[in-house]
Amino acid sequence: MWTYLLNRLAVNIPTLFAILVVVFVLMNMAPGDPVDAFVPPTAVLTDQQKEVLRHELGLDQPLPLRFVSWLQQVAHGELGLRYKDGSPVLQEIARRAVPTGLLTVAGLGMGALLGVLTGLISARAYRRWPDHVLSVLAYISISSPAFLVGIIAMYVFALQLGWFPSGGYTDPGDESWRNILYHLAMPAMVLSLQFIGILMRYTRAGLLETMSQDYVRTARAKGLNPQQVLFRHAFPNTLIPIITVIGANFSALIGGAVFIETVFSWPGMGMLFLDGIESRDYPLIMGITLVMAVVILFINMLTDLIYSRIDPRITLR
Amino acid sequence: MSSVTAMRWQKFRKHRPAMAGLLIFGVISLLCLCSGWLFHADPNAIDLDATLQAPGKLHWLGTDQTGRDMLARTFAAGRVSLLVGVLSVSLALVIGTFLGALAGYFGGWIDNLIMRFVDMVMTFPPIIVLMTLAAVLGPGTEKTIVVIGLLSWPLICRLVRARILTIREMEYVAAARTLGAGHTYLLLRHCLPNTMDVLVVSFSLGFVSAIMAEAGLSFLGLGVQLPDASWGSLISIAREASVLQQNPWIWLPSGILIVLTALSVNFIGDGLRQSFDPKSLKE
Amino acid sequence: MSDETQIILDVQQLRTSFATPAGTVVAVSDISFQVRQGETLAIVGESGCGKSVTSFSLMGLLASNAVTTGKARLQIATGEYADLIRGSEAAKQALRGKAVSMIFQEPMTSLNPLQTVADQIAEAITVHGVAGKKAAQEKALQLLKLVGISDPETRAKQYPHQLSGGMRQRVMIAIALACEPRLLIADEPTTALDVTIQAQILQLIRELQQATGMGVIFITHDMGVVAQIADRVAVMYGGHIVESGTVAQIFQAPVHPYTRGLLAAIPRPGPDAVLSGIPGQVESVTGEHRQCRFANRCEHASSLCHQQLPKVTPVAPQHTVACHHWRHTTPQSTGVAI
Amino acid sequence: TDTVFTGAFDVGPQGNPQKFNPLTASAGFGFYNKYFNTLTLYDPAFQKISGDLAESWSFSKDGKSFTIKLRKGVRWHDGAPFTAADVKFTLGLIKDPDMASVFAVRFADVVNIRVADEQTVVLELLNMDASLPDALTNVMILPNHLLSKFTAKELRTSDWWKTPVGTGPFKWNKYVPDQYVELLANPDYFRGKPKINRLVNRYFKDSSSAAIALAAGEINYSYLTQDQIRDGAGKNVQVISGQSMVLNYIGLNNQDPRFKDVRVRQALLYAIDRAAIVKNIYKGSAVASNCVLSSQKYIPQDVNSYDLNLSKAKALLEEAGWSKLNHGEPLELLTYYNDQLSKDVVASLQVMFGQIGVTVKPRFVDAPTYGQIVDAGKFSMVFAGAGNGPDPASLMPLLHSSYAPPKGVNRMRVRIPELDKLFDAGQAETDDAKRNDVYRQLCRITNQQLPWIPLWVANRYGGYTKNVTNFIWTPSPGGGRYQDNPENWTLR
Amino acid sequence: MSAIVTGDAEILLEFDQVSVSYAGKSSLFRPARKVRAVNAVSFQLKQGEVLGIVGESGSGKSTMAKLAMRMLKPEQGEIRYRGKALADYRGRDENCLRKEIQMVFQDPNASLNPRLTIEQSLREPFYLHDLGSSIEQHEEITRLLKLVGLPVSVLHRYPHELSGGQKQRVVIARALALQPKVLIADEAVAALDASVKAQIINLLLSLREQLGLTIIFISHDLPLVQIMCDRVLVLYLGQKMELASRAAIASGGAHPYTRALWASSPVADPSRRLQREQLLQGEIPSPLAPPSGCVFHTRCPQAAAICREKPVSPPAQSDAHQVICHFTQGNSV
């Protein structure tokens, strides 16, 4: 176990390095450069001004050198400064970490819970009407783009009913946890919606697969009621795909809830990253990539560990 | 062998949702494929004097902001979306299943290598990859398909691997090995069929996300380009608050068609899964 | 105690058929039998003759392509009965595991691969509210010990795949015995067990029976085991009970030609031992059974046998047979009465 | 009582979210103006420039110097007096290349800044530049006494901008990153204490969210899109509209031989049914333009209105030998606009050009990509917008040949000597009437020569809740730069 | 009951001091505990011989079978087939090996793929070794089914639609399909009724007669072992207790454990029921912590001090009758 963990960590370091190199190269290959992004297409910077900027941002250095100096910064525990306003990237990311974490955990948590639950219900009512209704709902939720659901939710819950604020992280001047949670409710719900649909499908399919196994028959022979059979015997045996899906979506969401963050003015990492892309803010892009890569590698490692916890037949090698 | 196929077909035919799915999918595909011939309106012809018209006699599904006939446009858009949906998810499925099966089956360093590659692909920020690819590749439906396919296989890969990780420990796999079965045979015959449930779900979900992803790509120069449309791009018009509220005929048909096709794909998958599962719960 | 109250299980005209692509397969055809308190009924017979299907029918655990008809009355308490076939699913579920439990024939796949042995046993106890979690775990350990598993503390924490075939089978036995059921259906419970353990298990079942009056349906192929444990024996062939009687009647005065063949096939080691089977094999039929299923292998078969299904007829008290010609074919020496 | 005015000042093209350095900013002046002041400001109709921190200004006879008299008794938020040194310091920063200020070009002719006395600053000029008062409407004056210790380079990205000290009606109070800035009324504001106590600028990334927040009454003001107006902004919302002063045009790569012939450019314009687009896509809320200028006073009567004329367009193409110039290759129409309206416009243009046999393939990219492609000259056609007011001189860097890349942003590589001369003449002319004549001529030339294919100037919208009174807002490129008297805004 | 194997027959399969253990599940803080499933077991199997393996449940019989099938690698010692170590069979050799050694798994249900029809499962060996055309394969399958006494109608069914005994016969048919040289039958007839069992045993014996099939017969059915096997290997806790010829076993065996086994074997006579007193007393020690000295000493009626302390030294390989017991050592039969 420990040896596995150590091995895995050891492998993760070159993986991380490879990710960073590839992203760095891709980023520099992408059209547009930071100085062009510095001013809108109609505003004027003279040649001389651009040279100054370029030099200051180190853009006049060759690519490998820039990567190496970035790595050196990372080695010193820094992630450089943003091109946009010179603020430290690390601090910006740290600031966004809490909102992002909140949104992801709340959205995924809610989604996982409801997704699995509806999946269980659906499998239990296989090919009867609750199954069909839930399936249709699931596909509607999966097919509804986040921006659409977000805007509609805002119309209904913020404008018509006035239950929730239309967006933002807090009300100006009120930074209490209650206020944050009040603002979190709607984006988290919208975020979870698609996820519910996705998980519901995987849960349902997995359950149908395991329900025909012999040990489920044994469970019934013990006198368990259908719910207990489902929860205690069939469900644990479908946990592996469910955990896989949750893990993969977790990684995707940490930086990927861009639409929802945008619609709800939620100051999360996704929006920051988009900002970084829009302004070709290389240090910011690399910084976020690094953080996300670490998180994703960790989550994937965790899912693999969980596999072996769930299923004793799986050995970690 | 053919008797097994016949038995499956029998079972499939009895699965009513699957047959309904087949029918709906067939009808929608047919409508999309023959849209040019069925609806005489040119899906890209503008008529600035007839913008945002509600569904009526002349335009059954109304018109959009530039007066294009939404009926013709929606079904013409379906051609791109169906193509992108089916092909890119197939590509992802092939890659994901192949790599996932290898990783799960062989384990050891092969698993490690493949899974670290998966980690990498999962970590690449899609926007950057897409921007770069778009710049390098340029527009085109086939490129869009490839790009979406190349970005969406990791989850499938992980799912397939996880499943095979347990299947390879089954005694019947060992039994087949003692009969002299090679790796390829074991994988194809004994391991992969057990991933059917996961693959069916991944297909129908991936189908939807590919269609939606395509719309996001047109901004980067990939995906469908003006004047053509896709279902995803038509839905994106609903970003305009007024269109969302006042002109549902622009985006709602596409939305419904996506849900319908996804559902029918799902039901077909359900039927397939059941007809391949000898112990399916109900006949 | 009247005879009526002694009957724990009364099965009448049980019939189970499967819908298959090839047609309806009647796996169990109108069988009737009884199990009394503290009694062991052994069911023996040709492989594939419907023994397991009978037990699944009684447990209500058949695949969805099966249709079961008939009556099976289980006495859950003195004077209180429940129908195992026609009851509601919820009622049946309440009975399962507690009033009637079953040991499955396939120990490898019948255990949940993700749960430890102890958890799987304890669950059978807790689910009926017989004991709390902790007590159940202790009981599980005790049961493991009872079924002859060494080092139960360690084994309890292991998973099915870490056990040998015999151990898994014993875990199944422990699960079935956990709630001290009124009726135990044991489907080949000792096939994977070596003789010493097997003897121990048989002993255990016998002791439980004496203590609780549990009725046992014991399905096995090992005639030695039948001789050891059974009070009465039912011989099945092709979905029918062809002969039933006390263990002594069956072993010493078998009437049906199939029973006799079966007994003759028991290996008896000796300097020039020969194993003799019954020539031919069961024919598979779809649809209603219209003739004696054994007719095609029977040396005494007449045209009647090929045309008509024999009725169950009494031979002696407690001894019945379903054969057209039993009177003429039974060798005199073994006699009728014992 | 505590009155809070919350606005989404940074939504839409006039905002500049979370960029706090006004010297490098090209938008967002509507909010900088709330805590800083400029020397000069327009009136809300953009007709006249009046003083803000400046009391008066004048050019010397020879046009070699420009003298600014400053308002007396103005104090910084920290109590220090505002003096000429602050002005000299600020203008100096702008000219410092390390600051990378986008206004540096506007002060290219300023060779020296001299403090004559506490209240007087003199700019020494290389050439007369009549657009200086306009240029000054952009420049937020900064406190010398607090900032002189920084180098320009440090200051460009300094944290000071997040705790600034200005002279404006509101004082900086709190900045919660990514969420909002809160300002407090400045009781010592030289125009009087504002009537609202607090002014909050909330950040929205998405304008529809801001519109909903406005309709829900969570905020008091926001920019609105045409679409949001059509949707009905909400019953408690008062909508304001006005010309954007941004000209949408089709830019042609003037170095591309295919567009050398003026007849080609004219043919393209004849093919566009601008009236229909304005009427049906813009729902009438745009005005077609026939030259690069949009202010009525610069447009002569005799400009060609290029009404839709397909046959003429075809004929012109024929004459110019288009089929020989371009062998049926599709032209790429590059644009950085990504909103639905622009997509509809581009789709319409595509069809309209198609009617005269010019195939166009639109390509939507983001701004940095656009900049890179266009700077490199690897384009043939763009659909873009240019702020063309209030002073026509703001167009000079976009059309004057001396600003052709790599030196400037004359990205269409326009090289029309006559145009250069007119821009120079307009710059040197202080007399309003004569200056108008110069620009009328400029309009005429661009109408004939079509260095750009002018399309229209669309409207822009803002909305405020009906409980706000004395609110002044008007659309303008980059926001602000007009006297909106926030000290008079009141909340009921 | 059939030809006794001649002394000069080729040694086909040989276990040479083979040991193997399973790692238990380790956790973060606890290292894995090992189960010694097979401990230094040696035996030689001659062409055409039938070797019975008996022993208590969990004594490592299936593990030995898996070792011979190369499903496990021996930790120590070597397994040789035709004089060549199993591990050295590679490529085409391996393919031949797979063909020549076949196994019937203990649990037929687990060793049949639930997704394949019986026909598909039975076709597998032919397909894998590219034998015959589709029609020939079908004919061969039908023939095999007949041999094991199953109707052709089972071909289109799935495993879960068969009875336990039917599945077991399918697995036997599959193992015989390739006409192996060595057949390892792990409880291969346990789920069959006496009549079918007799049929199958006779089939195996006739195959041995005709084709020289060599059989390792793992079973709990001692009378059957006695009838069928030329030699019997008795295992206890993964260790060899006795290896004796049929004749030696017929008299009850020499090792106390063997004798105890024989005594517990049920007899098909209701009047001779076993009594508790006749059973082997004590419980089986845990293989996780096997006893010191002779592993059987905890239950051995003859156990003496030496048994507790000193492991029994292994007998010579060449001995015809090997008894691993302090008391019988040296006076082997």
Ligand SMILES: Nc1ncnc2c1ncn2[C@@H]1O[C@H](COP(=O)(O)OP(=O)(O)OP(=O)(O)O)[C@@H](O)[C@H]1O
């Ligand atoms: N995968 C495994 N992991 C851990 N221990 C195992 C594993 N497989 C078997 N064992 C252990 O190895 C020992 C021998 O098992 P094996 O299956 O060989 O017994 P067996 O002689 O075949 O018994 P049976 O007659 O009950 O089938 C047992 O103690 C068992 O618990």
Ligand SMILES: Nc1ncnc2c1ncn2[C@@H]1O[C@H](COP(=O)(O)OP(=O)(O)OP(=O)(O)O)[C@@H](O)[C@H]1O
């Ligand atoms: N789901 C099913 N569908 C169709 N036929 C089935 C199904 N299950 C069992 N059968 C058939 O029913 C018959 C009786 O099977 P059953 O399992 O009861 O036999 P059994 O007496 O237990 O035999 P064994 O001793 O071999 O276990 C068999 O012929 C079998 O093929």
Ligand SMILES: [Mg+2]
């Ligand atoms: Mg059975």
Ligand SMILES: [Mg+2]
């Ligand atoms: Mg075993």
